[in-house]
Structure formats: C-alpha cells, structure tokens
Amino acid sequence: NNLAGLSQYKPAFEKAFSLFKGSVSGESGQKKKRVILFLTDGKPSDIKKDSIFRTIRDKNVELNNSVIILTYGFGNVNQTILEDIAKQDTEKYGIPADISVGDITVSWHSS
Numbered sequence: 001n002n003l004a005g006l007s008q009y010k011p012a013f014e015k016a017f018s019l020f021k022g023s024v025s026g027e028s029g030q031k032k033k034r035v036i037l038f039l040t041d042g043k044p045s046d047i048k049k050d051s052i053f054r055t056i057r058d059k060n061v062e063l064n065n066s067v068i069i070l071t072y073g074f075g076n077v078n079q080t081i082l083e084d085i086a087k088q089d090t091e092k093y094g095i096p097a098d099i100s101v102g103d104i105t106v107s108w109h110s111s
Contacts, residue, residue: 007042009052009085017059020067033105034067041074044081052081053090057098060088064101 016036046052060067071082083089088104090097097104 006045007040008046009038009040009044010046010055012038013052013055013059017055017063017067020063021059032066034063036067036069037072038069038082038085039072039074040077040082042076043078049081050093050095052085053088053093053095056085056088057090057095060104061098061101065099065104066102068105 013036016038020034044052056069069086069088071086073079073082084092087106088097
C-alpha cells in the first residue's frame with residue numbers, strides 16, 4: 001500500500017488478513033497454513049510501529065495463528081522490522097503474543 005511515496009504496512013496487513021478471513025474453508029477439523037508474501041520498497045511510514053504488530057497478532061489470532069508471513073525488501077527498507085514481521089515478534093513492540101488458539105508458525109531464513 002504505497003500512497004504518494006509512503007509505505008503504510010498496517011493497511012496492507014489488514015487487507016491481506018481480511019482476504020483470508022473471507023475465504024475460510026468449510027472443511028472443519030483441518031489445520032491449513034496460509035502465507036502472506038509481503039513485499040516493500042520502503043521503510044514503514046506508519047506513525048506507530050506497534051500498530052503494525054497489534055494488527056498482525058490480532059488478525060492472526062482470528063485465523064487460529066495459521067498465517068505465515070514472508071517478507072521481502074527492495075531498496076531503502078528497514079531490515080530489522082522485516083525480520084520482526086516474519087518472526088511475528090510482537091512482544092518486541094510491546095504487544096504480547098497470543099497463543100491461546102495455537103502456536104505461531106515462524107519460517108525464517110536469512111541470507
């Protein structure tokens with residue numbers, strides 16, 4: 001979500017999670033993993049970085065922590081925040097993790 005050169009991460013994650021929520025399978029009892037491929041060419045312009053992580057935590061809990069986030073940065077990006085998003089390290093930003101519905105799956109690879 002890039003408006004006038006801004007990279008607003010929170011609205012992008014809200015939209016991605018809402019697409020998953022709108023396409024939940026009717027097959028009960030099956031644990032399905034969902035993946036967000038998050039690509040950005042800029043540092044987050046969101047005023048409050050914790051709101052990005054609150055959105056990730058809350059929206060993933062609604063989907064039983066079934067979403068894996070893969071991040072890719074091009075150009076002038078903040079590598080640390082992309083790593084934290086991929087690891088879903090919400091606690092680092094003051095947002096306690098919620099594993100009441102299941103463990104958070106992390107797939108992290110550094111180059």
